Amino acid sequence: MKKTKTNDFHKMVGYQIYPKSFKDSNGDGLGDIKGIIEKLPYLRELGVDFLWINPIYKSPQIDGGYDISDFYAIDEMFGTLDDFQTLLKEAHDLDLKIMLDLVVNHTSDQHPWFIESQKSKDNPYRDYYLWEDASPNQMPNEWISFFGGSTWAYDEKTKQAYFHVFAKEQPDLNWKNPKVCQEIYKMIRWWLDLGIDGFRLDAISHIQKMPWSYKIKSWKGNGPWIPFMNVSGIETYMAELKAIFDEYGALTVGEASGVQSTEAPDWTDESGYINMIFELEHNVRKANDQSQGDTYGYKKVIMRWQEDLLSRGWNALYIENHDQPRSIDTFGNGSIESAKALAVSYMLLRGTPFIYQGQEFGMSNFPFTDSKQLRSDEIIKQYDQLLTKLSEKKALEEVSKNSREHSRTPLQWNDSENAGFTTGHPWMEINPNFSEINRQTNQELIELYKNLIELRHKETAISDGSIHFHFKRHPQVLVYERDEFLIIVNLADKKAHLDFSKIANFADGETINYQQVLGSSNSPFQEKMVLLAWEYRVYKK
Incomplete structure (x- = not known):
């Protein structure tokens, strides 16, 4: 059982992999585990210390794998459990740690627990989820989901509705049920015993909910989601999770919306629940152009989080991830010069930096010209809704302005056919600029990232100052x-x-x-x- 030394992560740099778009090894157009294995030497050469791999579990892929139908199985599109164990071994041989997503706020509606839960009110799994009496025209409350619309989905058979903070295909688990907690803790131990080094805790701040009677006081900003963001009582569950993480010396980072910068020290100091935390505030956009970042707004958020976690606690630093458009076009002007400036701006801050795949060589936003190029169910639904009031061209322009689709296009490894991502037909169109922007063309940007990583490894002032x-x-x-x-x-x-x-x-x-x-x-x-x-x-x- 591997133990992570106290504060080792202060010197580390993480690399985020969206596996579906990273590297395809078998020509089916989908990135896979063997593709990650193939590129481990490159990642070692880059100098990163651990890989955060987005969900590779069995999933219907309604929400990019964050709708899990089997916590213990690798989805066949990515390979097998044997493939994953090979990845673990080869990564560890190169002194690279592996972090997986831990998605425990909800499951897929195709998970066996939920399938059983739907059968009847007295099914043993009914209480694994959040069911309440309802009617087609009267939900238990007026709360709305992150994906729009009610947080409740009505079931005609049992005359009740189940709760979901994301898509209706992602029913929320009932953490008040001790059996659910024990199932989750068992699963966490299983993966840690398998040899993974830690978890990125997805949507973890939503596992506790307000009483259903809570009335939304504001429909602006985060107001609609206050009933399920860092609600009092979550401390009990987080403490139980921390006990397991500490036992294994697991490396942990939390996606915890609703946790303010003044609260983050309690989550991430030496007695906190997790090692570090992602803030979700710095991706502010200009009021008159939602595709452009607000540089001063970015700066203010970064400074506040740095100062509020200075005496205790720890930041997780990033400018890109799988849910955001590319930083080179959002906060930069599309040039490699702007990508370099952005890299320096965040990589030397106090915290553990994460690099998102392709960021290190300047991958940019995709120039959408047709709605058929969209892949996310959430984005497609938004597009369809916009068509009721906008032309096809305007609807596509609006829905793609700040879309996470930009960050999910296949990685541009070289200027060969399909950018070296696949020998088959890619699952999502490759950015047509791949011959100019790829891993081989922008060596200056890659070298800068290497230098920044080396500074964190060698200089105590950068890692712990x-x-x-x-x-x-x-x-x-x-x-x-x-x-x-x-x-x-x-x-x-x-x-x-x-x-x-x-x-x-x-x-x-x-x-x-x-x-x-x-x-x-x-x-x-x-x-x-x-x-x-x-x-x-x-x-x-």
């Missing part, structure tokens, strides 16, 4: 100190002026002997400096 921000109100420049390091990044496509002489520890003629460690240009430190568009500089005393 303090953090202090300067020029907090500057609309486009992010400046922070990590003990003896000074990081300066211009997150815009226009020049910026900085005057360090106005900052206390840089003023009064004090000489700071900064040596440049990284930079988009060779620029000695000066109290007054002009930053070019997307310029970054990293100095060390």
